[in-house]
Amino acid sequence: MSLVQIPVATAIDLVRWEPAPCGAVILTQTCDLVLPGRPTFHVAPIRLLDEKDAKPARNGRQANLVHVPELGPLSFADLTVVSTLHKSVLAGLETRRGVVQIGDVRKFGQRIGRRFSRFAFPDDVVPWIRPLQKLVESREGRLDSPAGWAFDRVVSLRLECEEGWKSAPYALTLCVILRAGVVPTFEPDFLPEMPAEISDWLYDKNGDVKPTANQIAERLKRDDEILDPTSRYWIWGGLVDAWAAACVAPQNAPQSVLNALQEDRIRGDLCTSEDFSFERFRHSEELDLDHLSPALPLHID
Structure with missing residues (x-):
């Protein structure tokens, strides 16, 4: 997705623009994007890693980094920054498929879900x-x-x-x-x-x-x-x-x-x-x- 910066709220009515020079990934499912009653969607910036860091990230070792296979072996959605945008933003953007194969689609969805569903172990453990x-x-x-x-x-x-x-x-x-x-x-x-x-x-x-x-x-x-x-x-x-x-x-x-x-x-x-x-x-x-x-x-x- 040809979005080069995404908004991050820093205080009430204040926004900082997070650079996304490699673009951004749409995290919202297509079924939600097309529903008229849901006016917003979610994005995360794309990060490029070197091969040393990319291999363990591709294997799911870091919950904040999710591999985007169609963009190459070093491209990841960085879930440390997730922004909500209005669907009207999509009209002026160029998009391409980042995940195509059904196995990759399942893995991509599972790893996004994992980021937000991790178990909070007791503090004493x-x-x-x-x-x-x-x-x-x-x-x-x-x-x-x-x-x-x-x-x-x-x-x-x-x-x-x-x-x-x-x-x-x-x-x-x-x-x-x-x-x-x-x-x-x-x-x-x-x-x-x-x-x-x-x-x-x-x-x-x-x-x-x-x-x-x-x-x-x-x-x-x-x-x-x-x-x-x-x-x-x-x-x-x-x-x-x-x-x-x-x-x-x-x-x-x-x-x-x-x-x-x-x-x-x-x-x-x-x-x-x-x-x-x-x-x-x-x-x-x-x-x-x-x-x-x-x-x-x-x-x-």
């Missing part, structure tokens, strides 16, 4: 997740690193609360959902036994992970083509446990934070996009790690 947030941020887009290689095979990170989010302490599980084919899928009753060599390397006598997450990712990347299915499955499980074990609240955190989790830990669960059930999807929340932040007081007169 957020500090526990921050270490994982920092780990992801430090490796995002670096596919040459072992951790970046591993995160590139993750479809989604979801947090599951066993008894719902009614009150603390919460029993939480970090569900790491891998792309189909990364690890074999086994029936629960036919899960092969962990090889002794893998068990001795991964876990101590208390069942805690011994190597760091990066060391486990390094072995997975190095031996990816030679690992047998059973070993690959269990080493990936160890990496998931290591990521979950990294979720530790600061020792100087408020007591309400330190008491927020059952057993003072988040458990890890290795899943694949093939075996993660809809029921678990309904009872878990996606971790948009780049948007985790403590609640701020908000007052509007």
Whole structure:
């Protein structure tokens, strides 16, 4: 859409014009655009990213950036700035399709919806997740690193609360959902036994992970083509446990934070996009790690 700036309200009756040198994307569905009783529509500016930042954004890692495939691999709708315009503005603008294929249309709509429907995790849980947030941020887009290689095979990170989010302490599980084919899928009753060599390397006598997450990712990347299915499955499980074990609240955190989790830990669960059930999807929340932040007081007169 050939719109080079969009309005942003800064105070009552005051507007700042947000530059949109690459144009803007119409977010409103066509069915709403053509209805005469709905006089407005919504737009967001297009941002161009470099390839390093674009790949994780295309994979849905940043909820504020939604890929616009027909404009190229580096073009994104930036949902940090969404403006409402009157439909009369459309008459003087040149437009083109930014999303054409039905699969892309579905993904585009889902990711716009995700931006505004993200779950607000309890304030006392957020500090526990921050270490994982920092780990992801430090490796995002670096596919040459072992951790970046591993995160590139993750479809989604979801947090599951066993008894719902009614009150603390919460029993939480970090569900790491891998792309189909990364690890074999086994029936629960036919899960092969962990090889002794893998068990001795991964876990101590208390069942805690011994190597760091990066060391486990390094072995997975190095031996990816030679690992047998059973070993690959269990080493990936160890990496998931290591990521979950990294979720530790600061020792100087408020007591309400330190008491927020059952057993003072988040458990890890290795899943694949093939075996993660809809029921678990309904009872878990996606971790948009780049948007985790403590609640701020908000007052509007």
